[in-house]
Amino acid sequence: MEKQQLPLNTSQSDPLIWFNRFHAISYTLALFALFYHRSLSLLRSPTLFSFISFLILTFADLVLSLLWILTQAFRWSPVRRRAYAENLKARLTAPDLPALDVFICTADPYKEPPVDVVNTALSAMAFDYPAEKISVYVSDDGGSKLTLFAFMEAAGFARHWIPFCKENSVKERNPQAYFANGANSGFPHNGWRDLQ
Template identity: 55%
Template sequence: MSKAKGERESSTTKMGTLLHTYNHMPCTTFNRVFAIIYTCAILTLIYHHFLTLIHHSTTLISVITTTSLLISDLILAFMWATTTSFRLRPILRQVYPENLEKVLDKNDFPAIDIFICTADPYKEPPINVVNTALSLMAYDYPPEKISVYVSDDGGSELTLFAFMEAAKFAEIWLPFCRDNNIMDRCPEAYFNSNNHGKLDELEIEEIKVTTSK
């Protein structure tokens, strides 16, 4: 029983290593030493407030003032403690999504729903929203398991028209990304870079014409 459990844990660890690795950041030791010193300082300050409240607060005003300082320092100490817990073991993580198929079969990939929210076509140009949607749709992921939703809170006809045109362009762009393993899946980033060597001039012109229609 324990042997089987050990084998399962070893298999899980191996799969995890295929997908990601992590290293402790150099500031870990400094953060922990600082946390100890700061904790001692907070305890000393609170102890001082208690002594002041018990032995030196003789008037109502001094009692209220000392109590207020004590409560405020307790609140600040709690806020510091809740944020410091994330700094005691900082790590640098590297992920390897290309190894996902070594761990799971594509049929076992979970379904993903992605929501894109936009409201004002002037503050959020539709071309930027369209580029975001197209880059998400071009993910190296089973197409039947990924759904991209656009929520236009402004109900703009301009945004609707932009996505109608983007749907035509997607018929060319998405297969091209998957067939050529394109990493810059955002059309704007791709065409502004020098990474489109795989496209011949005819294909580039065809995509540009489709976009401009």
């Protein structure tokens, strides 16, 4: 008997799908009634001013109705999706995992402090993923020397941080969040003092 594989993702229909469809159908019928009323009003308008007024209102209603109709594609058949990332390891071995590219963009060191960008990059580099399969790219559109210096310092810290995370199975891989957590103040892991 062949072992059943665990799913990587699931999707199920929303149980209230009938309510969405009932709402869409009733709203569509109301729109048809509105446009029937507008067309009769256009034909019976006694003056040029009332004709232009009804024409502008009809055009506005047409635009809004078109926008509403375009959004109904998402609401007609809604599904709920769930991913099971933990089942990926059971299905694939490390050489079979796809390459992973992480892009981190920053522009202004005053609006996005370099320490936050560095923490994001270190968190991405410390993913529980084969090191040869992950690439982290940082795009500094502002060309800040401060951000460059922060990443030069972070490169030295990463030599200690990434092995520390992998050896001690650290769940919180963001250095700033890890050191801010009071539970880590008791030096539970080897090498913690070296990182400070």
